[in-house]
Amino acid sequence: HYIPSGWMGDSGDLKYDGASKSDPYLGDTCIKINYSAKAAQGARWAGIFWQYPANNWGSVDSGFDLSKATKLTFWARGEKGGERLEEFKVGGIMGEFSDSDSATIGPVLLNKEWTQYTIDLKGKDMAYVIGGFAWATNVDNNPEGATFYLDEIKFE
Numbered sequence: 001h002y003i004p005s006g007w008m009g010d011s012g013d014l015k016y017d018g019a020s021k022s023d024p025y026l027g028d029t030c031i032k033i034n035y036s037a038k039a040a041q042g043a044r045w046a047g048i049f050w051q052y053p054a055n056n057w058g059s060v061d062s063g064f065d066l067s068k069a070t071k072l073t074f075w076a077r078g079e080k081g082g083e084r085l086e087e088f089k090v091g092g093i094m095g096e097f098s099d100s101d102s103a104t105i106g107p108v109l110l111n112k113e114w115t116q117y118t119i120d121l122k123g124k125d126m127a128y129v130i131g132g133f134a135w136a137t138n139v140d141n142n143p144e145g146a147t148f149y150l151d152e153i154k155f156e
Contacts, residue, residue, distance in 0.1 A: 001064060002132030004031075006049030006057065006093075009136070012040030013145075014048065025075040025114045025151035035137055037145040045086075047136030049093065050153075056130050058095015063128035066090075069155035072103075072119045072133065078110030079147035085110065086136050090119050093131040101125040107141070110148055121155075 007014060013036045020032035035046055052062055072090050085108045092102030101124045105117060133153055137146060 002050035002052050003054040004048050004050050005054035006051045006131070006134070007046075008049065009043040009046040010039050010041045011046060013038050013046050016048065020149065022149065024149075025077075027151075030149050030151035032147070032149050035142060035146045035148075037139045037142050039139055044140070045136060045138035047134060049134040050132045051093070051130055052132065056093070058093050058097050058099075058130060060130075061097045063097065063099065063130045064132070066121070066126040066129050066132075066155055069126060070120075070122050072121065072153070072155050073116060074133070074153040075114050075116050075151045076108075076110055077114045077149050078112060079149070081110065081112035083110045083146035083148050084108070084137065084141040085148070086138060086141070087134075088117065088119060089131070089134040089136075090121065091124075091126065091129050091131055092134070097128075097130065099130055100128040102131075114149075114151070
């Protein structure tokens with residue numbers, strides 16, 4: 001249900017391919033993200049929030065009740081290995097209609113091989129979530145940029 005529409009920071013440094021055929025974990029495609037680390041807008045960081053509906057930063061009353069979910073799992077890998085993502089996140093969008101809570105992991109150093117990651121949602125109030133998934137990275141930890149892949153992002 002969530003759409004990767006919330007491009008943050010140096011959004012001009014990002015290339016997103018939602019149907020990459022570059023060695024997906026499962027199925028025919030995966031998500032490929034290239035971060036150039038050029039600081040196109042001067043922020044020196046970038047990330048993407050999966051939102052519902054698209055581009056909803058808390059201005060539209062449309063959160064999903066994810067209170068039955070105990071975790072969000074996903075698979076990720078770096079193109080070279082060693083790419084550093086500062087955080088992976090569920091929730092945390094603030095606005096007129098804010099997410100009820102948030103949960104994060106990170107920083108995460110990606111492996112070259114597919115690795116499963118888990119964001120624990122136990123004890124979190126996930127009754128109203130606009131921001132289903134997000135990641136962020138920065139120039140300082142990836143001065144040459146970073147290319148990484150995501151697959152099988154799901155609530156369980």
